[in-house]
Amino acid sequence: MKYERIRKIVLEAIEQAVADGLVHGTSGNIALRDDEEDVVAITPSGISYVGMKPEDIAIVDLNGKWLDGNYKPSSETPMHTAVLRARPDIKATVHTHAMFATIMAMGDNPVLRPITPPQCEFTPVRIVPFTMPGSDEVADKVAEAIGQDGRAVLIKNHGMFTCGKDMKAAMAAATYVEEMAVTTYYAKVAGVYEPMPEEGEAAMKALIAADQAV
Numbered sequence: 001m002k003y004e005r006i007r008k009i010v011l012e013a014i015e016q017a018v019a020d021g022l023v024h025g026t027s028g029n030i031a032l033r034d035d036e037e038d039v040v041a042i043t044p045s046g047i048s049y050v051g052m053k054p055e056d057i058a059i060v061d062l063n064g065k066w067l068d069g070n071y072k073p074s075s076e077t078p079m080h081t082a083v084l085r086a087r088p089d090i091k092a093t094v095h096t097h098a099m100f101a102t103i104m105a106m107g108d109n110p111v112l113r114p115i116t117p118p119q120c121e122f123t124p125v126r127i128v129p130f131t132m133p134g135s136d137e138v139a140d141k142v143a144e145a146i147g148q149d150g151r152a153v154l155i156k157n158h159g160m161f162t163c164g165k166d167m168k169a170a171m172a173a174a175t176y177v178e179e180m181a182v183t184t185y186y187a188k189v190a191g192v193y194e195p196m197p198e199e200g201e202a203a204m205k206a207l208i209a210a211d212q213a214v
């Protein structure tokens with residue numbers, strides 16, 4: 001099988017996302033760029049992730065053209081490839097409809113701020129207005145909101161999108177963004193919402209960046 005390594009990593013990641021409750025049914029999709037060739041392994045469209053095999057993971061080029069795989073690539077491929085084209089430092093991308101991230105993207109002025117230190121690695125979490133799923137418009141808006149430094153965005157009435165230098169980093173972003181949304185939601189319900197002070201957040205970001213540079 002071609003591109004077996006990246007297909008297996010994508011399959012393991014989507015199984016983990018299902019086990020962690022970040023993905024339900026066939027919603028959510030995960031992509032990984034090959035280290036040497038400009039190809040991307042991505043979860044297929046509309047197929048249950050239960051019992052999925054590596055050869056079921058689709059292979060596309062950086063423009064989303066379907067090259068290989070038993071099933072056609074995710075309908076949300078444009079969002080993944082737009083970010084991968086714009087950010088050579090990014091290898092892995094994750095999109096989920098995780099419940100609390102979706103809730104926290106609503107309202108007139110949604111802001112997701114870190115509650116605990118590890119969450120600072122993934123802020124600021126910018127907000128993307130609603131646009132049709134699978135469209136080039138949503139892909140462009142997600143890539144624009146991620147920018148040259150972003151790790152995560154929320155998409156209104158849809159979900160979240162995260163990325164990283166490898167699959168572990170992209171999955172950590174998805175996990176911590178959902179944790180940030182869960183803790184924010186419950187803190188607001190309990191009337192004790194108090195995100196980390198901005199100076200603390202900046203200091204943590206500097207510490208994490210220095211640690212990752214080693």
Ligand SMILES: [Zn+2]
Binds near residue numbers: 027028095158159
């Ligand atoms: Zn979606």
